[in-house]
Amino acid sequence: MAHLAPTPVLEPGQDRTMILNMGPQHPSTHGVLRLILEIDGETIVRIMPDIGYLHTGIEKTCEAKFYHQVVPLTDRIDYLCPLTNNLCYALAVEKLLGLEMPPKAQWLRVLMNELTRINSHLVWLGTHALDIGAMTVFLYCFREREDILRLFEAVSGQRMMTSYFRIGGVALEPPLGFFDRVRDFAKRFPACVDEYENLLTGNPIWVMRTKGVAKITAEDAIALGASGPTLRGSGVDVDLRRDMPYSGYENFKFKVPVSTDGDVFARYMCRVQELRESIAIVQQALDGMPEGPIKADAPKVVLPDREKMKTQMEALIYHFKIVTEGFTIPAGEVYQAVESPRGEMGYYIVSDGTAKPYRVHMRAACLANLQTLPTMCEGRLIADVVAAIGSIDIVLGEIDR
Amino acid sequence: MPLAPPVTDLEQLKNHPAVARLLGWNPSAVQGAKFDREEMSLYVDRPFLREACMLLRDNPSCPFNFLSDVTCVDWYPSEPRFEVIYHLFSIPKKERVRLKVKLSGEAPAVESVTSVWPAANYFEREVFDLFGIRFTGHPYLRRILMPEDWEGYPLRKDYPVEGYR
Numbered sequence: 172m173a174h175l176a177p178t179p180v181l182e183p184g185q186d187r188t189m190i191l192n193m194g195p196q197h198p199s200t201h202g203v204l205r206l207i208l209e210i211d212g213e214t215i216v217r218i219m220p221d222i223g224y225l226h227t228g229i230e231k232t233c234e235a236k237f238y239h240q241v242v243p244l245t246d247r248i249d250y251l252c253p254l255t256n257n258l259c260y261a262l263a264v265e266k267l268l269g270l271e272m273p274p275k276a277q278w279l280r281v282l283m284n285e286l287t288r289i290n291s292h293l294v295w296l297g298t299h300a301l302d303i304g305a306m307t308v309f310l311y312c313f314r315e316r317e318d319i320l321r322l323f324e325a326v327s328g329q330r331m332m333t334s335y336f337r338i339g340g341v342a343l344e345p346p347l348g349f350f351d352r353v354r355d356f357a358k359r360f361p362a363c364v365d366e367y368e369n370l371l372t373g374n375p376i377w378v379m380r381t382k383g384v385a386k387i388t389a390e391d392a393i394a395l396g397a398s399g400p401t402l403r404g405s406g407v408d409v410d411l412r413r414d415m416p417y418s419g420y421e422n423f424k425f426k427v428p429v430s431t432d433g434d435v436f437a438r439y440m441c442r443v444q445e446l447r448e449s450i451a452i453v454q455q456a457l458d459g460m461p462e463g464p465i466k467a468d469a470p471k472v473v474l475p476d477r478e479k480m481k482t483q484m485e486a487l488i489y490h491f492k493i494v495t496e497g498f499t500i501p502a503g504e505v506y507q508a509v510e511s512p513r514g515e516m517g518y519y520i521v522s523d524g525t526a527k528p529y530r531v532h533m534r535a536a537c538l539a540n541l542q543t544l545p546t547m548c549e550g551r552l553i554a555d556v557v558a559a560i561g562s563i564d565i566v567l568g569e570i571d572r
Numbered sequence: 573m574p575l576a577p578p579v580t581d582l583e584q585l586k587n588h589p590a591v592a593r594l595l596g597w598n599p600s601a602v603q604g605a606k607f608d609r610e611e612m613s614l615y616v617d618r619p620f621l622r623e624a625c626m627l628l629r630d631n632p633s634c635p636f637n638f639l640s641d642v643t644c645v646d647w648y649p650s651e652p653r654f655e656v657i658y659h660l661f662s663i664p665k666k667e668r669v670r671l672k673v674k675l676s677g678e679a680p681a682v683e684s685v686t687s688v689w690p691a692a693n694y695f696e697r698e699v700f701d702l703f704g705i706r707f708t709g710h711p712y713l714r715r716i717l718m719p720e721d722w723e724g725y726p727l728r729k730d731y732p733v734e735g736y737r
């Protein structure tokens with residue numbers, strides 16, 4: 172049975188047990204998560220996450236911005252996968268507008284989105300291993316992550332806050348030689364994953380720290396709203412990229428790794444295999460990259476080329492109007508969900524027909540995933556809490572927004 | 573690609589599994605439906621919300637077993653002022669539906685769905701925190717993102733973007 176009664180307030184002075192505060196500055200809480208633990212010796216009796224330390228009111232800020240001004244805000248929600256946020260927001264607004272993307276824009280988006288997934292999983296793997304005590308992996312992961320960040324910088328000018336996907340396409344044509352650099356990366360990355368696996372998968376210390384630890388059943392995971400590798404690690408085969416394809420994912424062939432054990436090791440294996448699948452998608456995107464425009468043909472929504480602005484009056488007018496007045500969207504609402512590295516990321520946008528969104532709500536995968544933590548940890552040791560937090564891969568920026 | 577106009581006629585929409593299930597149970601619980609931009613929205617009468625959720629979750633032909641999201645929209649100053657929105661997802665059938673409940677601006681409250689999906693715990697706390705909607709029957713309805721002693725509900729439309737100074 173799932174953790175139906177969410178943990179009540181812990182009262183001090185209870186017999187035998189002790190209240191221990193973990194975080195918000197604890198290094199293994201991946202940001203500013205605070206946990207209130209009630210412990211009996213080393214055993215967890217109850218556990219209550221306390222969040223909100225990173226709440227910046229992004230949803231409120233969005234209501235005061237034009238639609239295109241929201242794009243940079245979306246980067247800053249989940250700062251480990253900015254492009255996935257960009258993608259989800261752009262898809263939601265495009266759905267509201269009824270815009271169709273040209274194939275090249277879609278493929279570029281898939282390519283960049285999968286690189287983002289690899290980037291995010293590398294940070295997860297490095298820090299998760301670091302938490303449990305395997306320090307070396309961290310250095311290896313960040314070596315490859317650096318390559319990806321350089322690719323992001325080449326294509327968008329920014330290493331992390333890329334804002335590369337815009338409403339109606341992508342911001343810029345990739346620079347000359349970019350695809351060759353990605354191809355080079357895709358060629359040597361599988362060997363890097365082998366390297367990580369050599370360090371961890373068969374390592375008896377790693378296996379002892381992760382196998383059978385922080386278990387959660389499929390029923391509990393579904394009931395608690397878990398998604399992504401946290402859900403797939405419990406044997407539920409669901410991946411929005413395959414099940415409800417968006418942005419042309421139906422053109423790609425990839426496997427969805429599922430593991431049935433529901434423990435930390437299962438979630439680890441899901442993500443490591445996802446690294447391999449993602450690089451396979453990158454390879455397919457490179458091989459099949461279509462030619463054509465990178466922006467939709469919608470002059471009232473998409474900023475015109477700089478070259479056109481210098482020669483065409485209309486382009487200049489549209490540019491001026493988009494920048495100063497934004498564009499309006501017919502009243503309505505959409506919920507667009509994508510498979511982020513952490514699970515189901517969703518944007519719910521309500522338009523009232525004006526140039527600013529009436530309401531933007533982000534469904535944060537981590538917020539729901541965090542709810543599984545008490546079910547995973549109660550009755551286990553304090554050291555396992557660290558492993559469990561790492562295995563659900565939380566990003567506090569996304570939880571608190 | 574021009575947008576197709578929304579369909580609001582219940583007769584045309586009754587093939588959708590969620591609409592069919594709720595109409596088959598209690599037609600008066602469904603206040604309306606809208607099919608717009610390929611997404612289905614259902615307006616549920618407030619007293620029937622929890623039971624409707626329970627039915628949809630246990631719907632044998634298409635179980636909406638996954639609660640994606642709970643959120644709220646403030647339509648200030650019109651009445652009924654609040655709309656609480658539930659996004660449901662059926663993992664076996666890959667189907668989505670959106671349930672909506674309209675609440676008045678005076679002491680808005682609706683029954684909690686934590687007993688249907690425990691996942692609603694944090695989502696409802698967030699809506700309570702930012703909109704001030706009370707979820708009756710929620711086991712631990714406290715502020716979650718804002719500080720405990722915060723005054724006001726920041727995502728309401730009558731709350732200034734810069735906050736009160």
